[in-house]
Amino acid sequence: MAAAEIAYELGLVESARRLVDETTSFDLSARDKARLDWFGQITSGSVWFESGAARTFVTIAEQLRDGGDADMALRSLVPIAHRCWWTRTKTRTREYLVEAALAMGMADDDPRVLAVIGLAHPEETGPTILKRVSRMRLHEMTDPIAAMYVGIAAEKAGDFATGVRFLGSAIDGLREQVRLVPLTQALVHYAWAATQTGEWPAAAAAAHEAASLARDTRQPQYGLTAELVGVLATALRGTEADIESSLAEPERALLAMKGGPLLATAHLARGAAAIGDGRHDDAYHHLWPVFDETDSAFHRFMRWPALLDLVEAAAGSGQAGRLTDLIVELEAVSMHSGPPILRLNLACARPLLAAEDQAEPLFIAALAQDLSGYPFLRARTSFSLGRWLRRRRRSAESRSPLRESVSVFDALGAAAWSRRARQELRATGEKVGRRAPDLRDRLTAQELQIAQLAADGLSNRQIAERLFLSPRTIGGHLYRIFPKLEITARAQLRDAFADRVGD
Template sequence: MPLVGRARELRRLHDLLAVLPQHGGGLLLRGEPGIGKSALLAAVSRSASDRGMRVLRTTGVQSEARLPFAGLHQLLWPVIDQLETLAPPQRHAVLAAFGMTERETPDLFLIALATLNVLSEVATAAPVVIVVEDAHWLDRSTIDVLAFVARRVESEPILLVGAVRDGFDGGGFAELRIEGLDDEAAAALLDATADLEPDVRARLLAEAAGNPLALVELPLATAKLEPGTLLPAWLPLTARLEHAFAAQASDLPEATRRLLLVAALNDGASLSEALMAHENVIATLEPALKARLVVVEGEELRFRHPLVRSAIRQAASLPERHAAHAALAAVVALDRRVWHRAAAVVGPDEATATELDWTAAAAERRGSLAVAVSALTRAAELSDIPARRGARLLRAAELAFELGRSDVVVRLLRDAEPLPLDAGERTRMAWLRELFATQLWSGTARTEALIEIADRMRVEGDPDRALKWLRNVAFRCWWSYPDPAAEALVLEAAARVPVAPDHPELVDTLALAAPVQRGREVIAELTRRPIAGNTHAAYHLGGASTAVGAFSAELIAEAVAGLRAQGRVGLLAQALVAQAWTSVYLGNWVLGLAAAEEAIALSQETRQLRHAVAGSLAAATLHALRGDGAANTDAAADAAERVLLPMGASPLLSLAQLTRGVGALGEGRHFDAYVALRRIFAPGDTAHHRFVRWWALVDLIDAAIHSDHHDQARVLVAEFEPILEQTGAPLLDAALIYARAVLGDDEVLFAGPISGYPLIRARLLLAHGAWLRRRRRLADSRVPLRAAREAFDALGAAGWGERARQELRASGETSRRRTPDAWDELTPQELQIAQMAAAGLTNREIGERLYLSHRTIGSHLYRIFPKLGVTSRSELRDAVG
């Protein structure tokens, strides 16, 4: 029977199928239970199959939400042979996730990339349509993988269509709201379903309110009433439907109802499991088949609709559910058995609790922390020894912290607090409590308590954890406003940790805790430390270089490359933010934009909201420096403030003001730039930051000079001179060379050597040329002005380049506009791919680094080659060279 009243929805779905060979995507069908989402999924599946497309399905089952990657296993099982096409790390990651091999904990993003590549391989034969029924009941790990895939199939012939109930977070994907049928369509569907008396027909139309499932199912319930019986008072719609299903089940024989309950509680669709758990009597199933509550497909027993399963579970008593779970525990596979056993147990059961411990450890190895938390929490409930209960709750809290679930952490810690814990466990509990008591941006009021925890870790024989904790405390110091006493406490605690003086994490801690007092020492360490191949060292020393104003592109690039290779996506997102901001000052703006865009995407995927904001501000700043159409610094700063202010992340407001100031300066709005940047330098202002001031100094000096704030600029220079003397920070050195020259009246000041900061050097050349021109030394002025113009053009600083040309014209020399070259036509991601391809990387290797499929990389190169006027990789290498 064709769908009634769904022309709009079907048209949207068929449009997606029509463009699928050239363009992929994702769509969520959202609506209340019974509204017709499943029928639309069935329709799109049929249409896709008729077009010769490959349809892969997975269905969320409420009781399977604790099984890691259960939904993904269901999806990929029909194409499991395609795993052989993957690179070994990806293949092993998927096999480990499915429990088919014993490996170290696989990274979720490596599993997601493997899934994308498998689907991409399948799509080489025919476009792929992924149909996800009841996505809201999928396990969390599968949801994360599918979200990863859906964000990366724009260039793939892959379409993901899922059905979700209201209340499920769609993650920002395109959605199609499924509403109830209009009156005409509802009447047509009801009439096609049943022949009803006029009064009953009118009542059901009113009660169903356009819900298709209600229009189909409610007549079945009313058909059982005696002729002439008044219709009962109905419950709210969803409960009403479940009541209708339960009413159908209540008429079945007792043995059949027990069998359906077993099937409803089973976390698989195996018919044999259900029958074995119910005495293997096939005859008991016949009444349920005749009532159209279930269907048998091969060896699978499936409920005709999720509400049937819900109704049967809901109608069963607690003892009945316990008995059904116990029956299933006797027949299902080992990895599922423990969950049914745990559900069947009443009261403490240490043996089952121990099995759940093993289940939690296995889930953690397979990368499914949410399942591990559930297993440990249930194990704690079954513990008959208080100390074991406390240890399990604490371990669950630590894993929940890694998941970013602060609400779960707080609840678990509260439950563990009164239980007997050993000294080490108490220290770890204090650590977690302090994390939530102080948060990241809360200042250093609790510095002493935080350091006490680090000292306890050290005394208890865990110096590595103590140093890691101290580094977190120092990170708070850099991003807040510590007094000298607080900084001294951190430095003294760091000195007590028994590690080598050149330990990268120790150097990072010193840089973050006291960038002024220990800056010169840290900078010296950065210049002599070999880091090739040591990702841990590169990550921490790169962070230290940023903290002390000695930006190191090499260290951060080494960290980014290493974290890519290791698949540590959370840290990679942070390193990419650092790379983006470092590129602002070191002049590689192409790299910076690519890093910023990737940082934003990965930060959002790993739920690091602050880093996503920092990445978006870096991108806006880079666009402003390039003077391109994507620059809208005020809008970017406004958006950042809307996110940061409610969460109390006020130190990051300094980056928002920096972005505002750079944008205003680039547009010649010098007073606006001065107002925005001055806030970073004003103690007491919410955007004040002691060390971001170093980043903003050159821009504030420029804004001050051109808005008649010369005296204020000279005060700032005097304030920073002793800081430079103490730290030797290269960024401050370049900034003060520039400031002294533009505020002074001596040509010799323009000769100050600036290296490593090409934009500051180019601006100094521009200022020198303008200074000479104003003194009527026109011929002399042209030399620095030409050098400034060439430097700005090389950087891609369109606005600054135009200023240099204006000065040259004023000196009497004609200067043509810069002609954009082919590279300017590429997006940041295309530039990144082009550079990697030119370096000799294959499409697969580039895809692995950028978390994209190799087919997507090929599609990008297909567009890149014509833009650059090349036809081969060898020509691309020459173009890059």
């Protein structure tokens, strides 16, 4: 059983199954029978769909705890907690899982405890998680699995900036240990968190790698989610004219699996692309299903980071009145649970919903928030303030926030937003040039990842080992990358990856 668990983490799924089959010839203890049951649940994939799965997993966890393996007991609850976050789960079931995790006898700041309760019931456990994670120091954490669990807990509590730091560290450690199954999961969580913190090239690269690893490690839900998050990162940058072709295959697969809320990310990607282009009606149409409890794509917690998109779409299409009850609900969630990403989205959304003569102090209040970990939110709010000032014939005052938005959009690589901000700035009478082209926009997610590693000084062999590819494959990618970046030598990569901020 121990060998099977190791093989599974290394991505050797068939070897793990053969080892498990061999255990049937032994007289197993209650603890080992529970381990066997857990492994069967995980490899079958039934955790995502089976009725009564929460009780099954809690029973297994209790048997493991009673058998003296509290560590495995807690880890065994993580998959069913993931299902809670991704699906419509009754409040009582969420509470049941939180109670089960807290009853495993581990410290209340144990990373495994935080991950389970954060995934199972973030609205109730979020404040506790945020408080405990704030006391943790990344440099003191030597176990990459522990770092991954802390990153997941922070992200689910709405602190994406902290989640990115812990998950990024976990990815490095898991990669070194070649633990492909948890590496795949950490990459997906990192990609999702990084989309919210404006680190879109890194998010796209992580999503691409996760999708590939998920196929090798037989984790289809993670793989399909990674594909959709990768499209979302691309949509936010506004560098891809047609995202439908990228969404088609993972959507078909999830529909066949009756994925429901797993499809929410596709709606967010379409909404992000539309709102970036200023197509407010289209954006509202794409985003509303994620907020509509009667729709199969409804996702309770994905509403938090997507709220500003929805509000801007509604305000721009004359449908702001439809959001009254939703805003009241999410304001209450923010007061009770304190998710940073929801609190900041609400702050940036309020001026867009306010009467014209009441908006200015709300813009000032939003920009007074600590948005250092969320530069895209700050840039969008500066852009909205600049537009509001210009429409009130205060063109001279509008230039400063518009200049700031242009600068940040350029630095983030938000091409569509940069174009719109430049148009607004020109309308004030200020001369402004076009965005300096970022040659990195020409690269695929995998090419971007390889080029960045090469720019950091890694050799082809080192990159190959890191990405589980052959050195020859890396060389082939670099051969295609150089002309796209208009360079001829490896030494020029570092300059090519310097930040490009247009005038």
